[in-house]
Amino acid sequence: MTDLLLVSVLAVPALGALVVALLPAARDRAARIVATVFAAVTFVLTALLAVPRPARAGMPWSDVDVAWVPALAVRFHLGVDGISYPLVVLTGLLTLLCCAYTVWRVPGGGRGRILAALLLVLEVGILGTFLALDLVLFFLFFEVVLLPMYAVIAGWGGPERRRAARKFVLYTLFGSVLLLLGVFTVVVAAGTGDLVTLAGGAGLSRTVQYTAFALFAVAFAVKAPLWPLHTWLPDAHTEAPTVGSVILAGVLLKMGTYGLIRVGVGVAPLGAARAAPALGILAVAAILVGSLVCLRQTELKRLIAYSSVGHMGFVLLGIATLTVTGLQAALIGNVAHGIITGLLFFLAGAVKDRAHTGSLADLGGLRETAPRLAGLLGFAAIASLGLPGLAGFWGEAFAVVAAVERGGPLWLTCAVLAAAGGALTAAYFLRLLRRVTHGPATPAVTGLPGISRPEWLAWSPLVLLALAVGLVPALVLAAAADPVAALTGAVP
Template sequence: MSALLVVVLALPAAGAMVAALLPGERAGRVAGTVAAALAFVASLLLWFDRSAGGTGVIRPWHEVDVAWAPALDLRFHLGVDGISYPLVVLTTLLTLLCCAYTVGHVPAGGRGSALVALLLVVEVGMLGTFLALDLVLFFVFFEVVLLPMYAVIAGWGGAGRRAAARKFALYTLFGSVLLLVGVFTVVASAGTADIVALTGGAALPRGTQHAAFALFAVAFAVKSPLWPLHTWLPAAHTQAPTVGSVILAGVLLKMGTYGLIRVAVGVAPEGARWAAPVLGTLAVAAIIVGALVCLAQSEIKRLIAYSSVGHMGFVLLGVATLTATGIQAALIGNVAHGILTGLLFFLAGAVKDRFGTGDLAALGGLRERMPGLSGLLGYAAIGSLGLPGLAGFWGEAFAVIAAVRRGGPLWLTLGVIAAVGGALTAAYFLRLLRRVTHGPASPVVAGAVCGPIARLEVAAWSPLVVLALAVGLVPALVLGMASEPVRAVAEWVAR
């Protein structure tokens, strides 16, 4: 089963090559979708025949460890455990849905087969980031996503796509430089890049841990994104094509929060304890700022983009508590955000395709013209605002609980303010529904010629609809597999 880790990476890589090289444009899209489907099936198979090996904090279910650059003592070291597995499956699922969606919906700007190929290359980078157990290998995969995502935004995005793509690239490169310096600092001090050996911080002196955590935290905060390093996100989401927005929100942001847990907290726990109050404060600031900005937004994709700032603020607050409850909240918050915000961007894209605008004031009365689409939008919105029974509830609720349980005036205050941010989240999503779905149909909606929801759209959206309910009702789908590794990480940080 260990070889399956390589297969999970190889399938989308091969699919990208086939999609790009096939002469038939539609054939390339179909071939890429088939490769994405096979990668999804391979990721599901990782659940079987699990056996946690090793004696360290990280005990992978499956592991591949071979020499990569022997002269530099670098290894091609991959592994999957309960922390990374949900994100691996989320990545393969969302990429499959985006590729399938592209079979019938090719945005203007270029060949659809080229778009599918780029999405598959991005998938390789994201999967490699979640599977890498070598710091240098982690950095390499972390960087793989930059150029293809830049090309997706710049090639198939909206009117301001080139400026948005440049901003995305510049911010990401800034974070990459800090990540590279952090990796060099750790490897030079510890003499190894193996994440399994480094986790727990035993190989690093206190000063090095502080420096490494600061570098890692800022690098991952750019990708997460954490206020005030979030300003690339709204432009990238708004200008990206629908599938680009889904991948950005659904998985790409999770590379930052996963890196914060796996690398920053795991490798430099003393640095994490030192910086936790600052990280928690910035996370709560992101929750409040994101919510207030959403209340003022007048464009649907931009509102959903800013909502990600607030949602990821709850994830980062959970991580900042450095408790098992908080890290579990961060993990399920990551998955819930990927499911629900991915669904929201799919639906926002469908709205813009049919009515030619994302302006909230111009979309009134959607319920009268397209009750099915309106109902799905309402479902995704109330899931994102944290309604109990849907996936968005657990991460936000337990991030607040973790902060309160952490104790002390600072953490109690942060927990209370975050709870207020949760109420503001409900306010802006209810405002979205009131403006878009209720009331009399606006002239734009009433005069548009739009067909019913297509079967391909139903196929792309249905898994996310089902998962939002399944994770909401049975959070153990995510939390159960992560409980042991999370507890191990929390115990090491608490020492």
């Protein structure tokens, strides 16, 4: 039964994409509704994965493992555990909300049927990446998202959409080549790509682990993206349609940080331990650079995009410590960022669609003309800056705690600088609110319509999740203790 459930999580959105794409163009709205139904079924299936069967420590709750290409020792191996499950559910939720959003609004007019089908294809690739337990299978799903996201940006984005889409593809292809080299290095050396078998670097020499981790780290840094390989991100977010930005920030970026945990640390722990100090320094640089750049941004979506660089820096800092606290901070930071930044991009898209501008200078006084929209934007910004009691707090706070626990001059310095970066995060979000929601209303925001019912339906789950995860972090971390302990136990 669990085998069927795992396969269904991928088969349902794949079937949905095919059905939606084959529907006639004249039934565009009906096709978007059909896509939403398939996305809703997929979300229910992802939630049902929480019912595990007994498993040994470090093993998945449930998995399906069959021979795929026996001559190359490639297996169709899917599984879910406490590390992947929260991201699987988040992917199902955000795809459902985005598909539902397209029923009400399609950027650029028509062709909503194709956009909805692409969202379902993206869901297949992202879910497959989180569920894959074979390196070759992981690589294939990792690449599935490339062309659909290019099409979403280039087909429904802003005026510079084609340039942004090309930049996204070029950077991602560069990372893909390195990922393929890393996969090839490990599979040839170990004779298998099974991630469960390879856990702890089993059968891999120190040299192979060093080489593989270096390749994996750069490849996943491009996807996350981590500083200084982040420059494709602001352009992609600025030009992407609202639903594209939500999927991109909410779950697609998490493929990079998830891969760094599952594949990088899991398969090459000796390489991770050797690179940890450098990763910690890069993480702090990302936090500080992202915050300082945000203080100078004048465009709403671009500011939110650069804020992701800083938030991913906290995730990387948690991973770099290679401690239980640090990896758990990274896991909850991933999920919190997906929830909050997904909400921020929904709100930024709504503001930009209404006011026809994203310039902060032109959006002043939003609370006077659209108080509910301004209130939600304030809530999302405060959640993102890490206010205690909201989802953004735990990942950032415990990444700093993990660096302190690691001890030594380097890690204590990283902790202090990361904490300072957290203060800068508060500064640029408060600056954002001062510029956008306060002061006299500008002509661009005069007479803006209120929040519609479809918008409330799309945004409310994210608001509630930001509160729930902030108050009860065990919603994300309850089942992560054993797999995280297994990962850190292999690090010398």
